[in-house]
Amino acid sequence: xxxxxxxxxxxxxxxxxxxxxxxxxxxxxxxxxxxxxxxxxxxxxxxxxxxxxxxxxxxxxxxxxxxxxxxxxxxxxxxxxxxxxxxxxxxxxxxxxxxxxxxxxxxxxxxxxxxxxxxxxxxxxxxxxxxxxxxxxxxxxxxxxxxxxxxxxxxxxxxxxxxxxxxxxxxxxxxxxxxxxxxxxxxxxxxxxxxxxxxxxxxxxxxxxxxxxxxxxxxxxxxxxxxxxxxxxxxxxxxxxxxxxxxxxxxxxxxxxxxxxxxxxxxxxxxxxxxxxxxxxxxxxxxxxxxxxxxxxxxxxxxxxxxxxxxxx
Numbered sequence: 001x002x003x004x005x006x007x008x009x010x011x012x013x014x015x016x017x018x019x020x021x022x023x024x025x026x027x028x029x030x031x032x033x034x035x036x037x038x039x040x041x042x043x044x045x046x047x048x049x050x051x052x053x054x055x056x057x058x059x060x061x062x063x064x065x066x067x068x069x070x071x072x073x074x075x076x077x078x079x080x081x082x083x084x085x086x087x088x089x090x091x092x093x094x095x096x097x098x099x100x101x102x103x104x105x106x107x108x109x110x111x112x113x114x115x116x117x118x119x120x121x122x123x124x125x126x127x128x129x130x131x132x133x134x135x136x137x138x139x140x141x142x143x144x145x146x147x148x149x150x151x152x153x154x155x156x157x158x159x160x161x162x163x164x165x166x167x168x169x170x171x172x173x174x175x176x177x178x179x180x181x182x183x184x185x186x187x188x189x190x191x192x193x194x195x196x197x198x199x200x201x202x203x204x205x206x207x208x209x210x211x212x213x214x215x216x217x218x219x220x221x222x223x224x225x226x227x228x229x230x231x232x233x234x235x236x237x238x239x240x241x242x243x244x245x246x247x248x249x250x251x252x253x254x255x256x257x258x259x260x261x262x263x264x265x266x267x268x269x270x271x272x273x274x275x276x277x278x279x280x281x282x283x284x285x286x287x288x289x290x291x292x293x294x295x296x297x298x299x300x301x302x303x304x305x306x307x308x309x310x311x312x313x
Contacts, residue, residue, distance in 0.1 A: 088162030090220030165192025
């Protein structure tokens with residue numbers, strides 16, 4: 001049974017979580033969930049880093065100013081790719097600070113510039129606000145890398161976790177269909193939601209007790225309010241031909257595991273080069289909770305090594 005596959009530090013985290021309101025985010029409501037996440041973050045020390053650049057920027061979004069954060073381990077570098085990162089949080093939670101440590105580590109471990117995107121959140125801004133902002137941010141990076149970032153851009157790598165993985169893939173499809181002056185070289189999807197409506201086996205098996213619950217998934221989806229089978233949400237409806245090389249990472253105890261697996265298979269069958277990794281015994285959201293689940297550091301190291309190889313090729 002799945003419980004036998006839980007890592008010891010994941011089990012300890014889940015046991016502690018079960019005694020807190022975080023065990024069921026949907027019960028807190030939007031403002032309550034956001035406030036609790038902010039309260040928890042405020043009690044933690046800021047992550048240390050030795051990056052040369054960590055700088056907030058403002059770009060032109062789809063409906064006004066859009067906040068970005070620029071990370072780079074080097075003050076200057078030769079022409080190359082930039083990673084555009086979209087945070088997770090079910091399209092309802094998250095911001096530049098919630099995934100700050102993840103973006104720091106990508107910039108350091110992969111040795112590549114990273115731009116994090118603070119897209120608009122539902123339910124105040126339901127679909128397609130996040131999608132519009134995601135594409136606008138990617139196009140802004142292409143158009144402004146030289147003047148605003150002092151970087152000669154050769155390609156984009158679109159990345160994100162959970163809801164952010166969906167935004168990365170939808171944006172990759174948009175830039176495939178209406179190309180920017182530089183190509184999307186790769187997409188890096190971490191336990192993404194693919195926008196499919198059918199309930200998978202993993203969504204049933206891990207519906208309770210593994211951080212992301214079935215009720216929370218329904219709550220996030222209701223707040224985002226994306227139309228089923230729309231190509232700007234459903235990754236299959238967007239078409240798979242011509243999608244960029246993909247690194248896809250799933251978690252073994254994640255309700256979204258099976259849809260991530262299925263998407264990796266579908267991309268492969270469409271002729272897209274795919275590198276797939278599964279974090280056995282780990283849960284959804286672990287990349288942004290590595291301080292509480294120390295074994296995740298090895299998963300992140302493996303994924304970032306694969307991303308570095310993918311970018312190099």
